[in-house]
Amino acid sequence: MKIVRLLAVFALYALSMQILANSTSDLGSLGTPDIDDIEYPDDEEPSERELELGKILFFDTRLSRHQNQSCATCHNPELGFSDGLANGIGSGGAILGRNAPHLYNLAWSVSFFWDGRAGSLEEQALGPLVSELEMQMTPKDVVKRLEEVKFYRDEFTHIYGEISFENVGKAIAAFERTIVSDNSAFDQYLAGNKSAMSPSAIRGLNVFVGKGRCTKCHDGANFTDDSFHNIGIDNQDDGRFEFDKSVQFKGAFKTPGLRNIIMSAPYMHDGSLGTLEEVVEHYNQGAAGVKNVSPLIVPLNLSIQEKADLVAFMAALTDPVVVQRPSIPK
Amino acid sequence: MIKRTLLTFGLCMVFDVQAATLTGELSFVKKPPFVGILYAKGGQGPKAAELDQANKVFDKKVVIVGQNGEITFKNSDEFQHNIFANDPNSGVKFDVGLMNQGQTTKIAANWSENTLTRIGCKIHPKMRSYIANVNSDAYQVLPFTKKQKSYSIELDAGSATTFVLQIPKYDPVEVTLSPGEVKSVEVLYKGKLRANLSLTLK
Known part of the structure; x- marks a missing residue:
């Protein structure tokens, strides 16, 4: 009897080891982002001075009409570069139409905003400034406000030759490219530290690349295909379709990267899901019956354990980026 | 002798x-x-060329074709793709539409010779390749x-x-x-x- 019990324990141990051993296989393109793969505008890395200017602009409320909001209001470093709200709030108090996305590892991205309407980080950085609902400025207002400050006059002249709206975008984008998260438990696990991730997170990784079908969209070093999918959140928002009338883009939104995702709740383009558990359950259900839903979204039949493991794996993608808030020039 | x-x-x-x-x-x-x-x-350059897609990448970084040559696009991927060009440098614009797995489509490279045109996928913006339209055999x-x-x-x-x-x-x-x-x-x-x-x- 004792021998049988011992054999059973051994068999269970061997099985669990098999599961863990499988964890590093077939990860597809998942990996740790490579700084060398960042493509800078004109292949020129920014100077320290440009980065500091961009950082100060990012936190300066002068860039909003009522001087009550900066980029960091909706993309707050302490809230996972998001704002903790389902939908953001504009400088004039208007409720915005979509959830504020996080800013982690956008240096590797090629399209921006939930609908991908900006083709560069420079273009994206300027969008909210002149949005009628968000910061409610005009390019002229922005330049005028900055010209009143000696620090900005000096820095823009030194770095770019002049203050211009376009150069404001360059500086903010340069800073945003430094928001890099690449040393999570998952990255340490990939680097060979097999105890960096919990057994639950390792099982979650297997579900992530396998039964969970997550890598159909959340692939690559930043866990995004930079593509647009209708994932079955039915809220009458056409998403990408507004800019490209191809039928597959009806209700489709950009796949967000998942690094530090546990820090930027709530989730989805409308902020309608409050927790990662709800997100996993949404995909588990498969959005059956939702019009125009992507064929990639199908019921998953995940067990309670598998769902918990998936969340544990996403938590293992956490590597916070600490940003010291700068003094804003008078 | x-x-x-x-x-x-x-x-x-x-x-x-x-x-x-x-x-x-x-x-x-x-x-x-x-x-x-x-x-x-x-x-003259090649009369025909082929470009395939798998794992969300093109199989070549550049495909070479002579003027008025024909390019065959294939999709061996499990994902849908939609190849397009809208390159202001070469002035070339086209859109082959949605391609499912196993589908092929052809276009004629009937634009200016000696141009390098960027192409991409509308669904996967990170995908990129180039068409070099060159009249050269070497x-x-x-x-x-x-x-x-x-x-x-x-x-x-x-x-x-x-x-x-x-x-x-x-x-x-x-x-x-x-x-x-x-x-x-x-x-x-x-x-x-x-x-x-x-x-x-x-």
Whole structure:
């Protein structure tokens, strides 16, 4: 009897080891982002001075009409570069139409905003400034406000030759490219530290690349295909379709990267899901019956354990980026 | 016997003249860009070319086709793709529409010769490749990687003496060489030095 019990324990141990051993296989393109793969505008890395200017602009409320909001209001470093709200709030108090996305590892991205309407980080950085609902400025207002400050006059002249709206975008984008998260438990696990991730997170990784079908969209070093999918959140928002009338883009939104995702709740383009558990359950259900839903979204039949493991794996993608808030020039 | 020897010698001489080889090196001063193509001026270029897609990437960084040649796009991926071009530098625009797994579609490269056109996928914006529309029968594709700064050039140049290096967004470089001549030129991007190209025609 004792021998049988011992054999059973051994068999269970061997099985669990098999599961863990499988964890590093077939990860597809998942990996740790490579700084060398960042493509800078004109292949020129920014100077320290440009980065500091961009950082100060990012936190300066002068860039909003009522001087009550900066980029960091909706993309707050302490809230996972998001704002903790389902939908953001504009400088004039208007409720915005979509959830504020996080800013982690956008240096590797090629399209921006939930609908991908900006083709560069420079273009994206300027969008909210002149949005009628968000910061409610005009390019002229922005330049005028900055010209009143000696620090900005000096820095823009030194770095770019002049203050211009376009150069404001360059500086903010340069800073945003430094928001890099690449040393999570998952990255340490990939680097060979097999105890960096919990057994639950390792099982979650297997579900992530396998039964969970997550890598159909959340692939690559930043866990995004930079593509647009209708994932079955039915809220009458056409998403990408507004800019490209191809039928597959009806209700489709950009796949967000998942690094530090546990820090930027709530989730989805409308902020309608409050927790990662709800997100996993949404995909588990498969959005059956939702019009125009992507064929990639199908019921998953995940067990309670598998769902918990998936969340544990996403938590293992956490590597916070600490940003010291700068003094804003008078 | 003497006739045969002379004929053989003559053929060897002809072969020797036509079998010029271009060698050299392209060395970047910073991180290299995505891809380049070096080609000899003259010729027709390939009449047909093929580009496939799998795992959300194109199987070639650049596909070479002569003017009015035909390009076949394939989709071997499990994902849908939609290849398009809207390149302001070459002026080329097209959209082949949605392609499911296993589907192929063809387009005619009926635009200006000696152009480099960026193509992508509307569904997967990170996918990129280029169509080099060149009238040349001797070319070398240079698929750069970020970690490697120097690349060897070795091209069976035939009787060509003028060569062009094209890199997307960079200023094109044209070099004319006499047999035995060695030349070094600067490769510029918006007027800034990005690489040095040394070529020898043997």
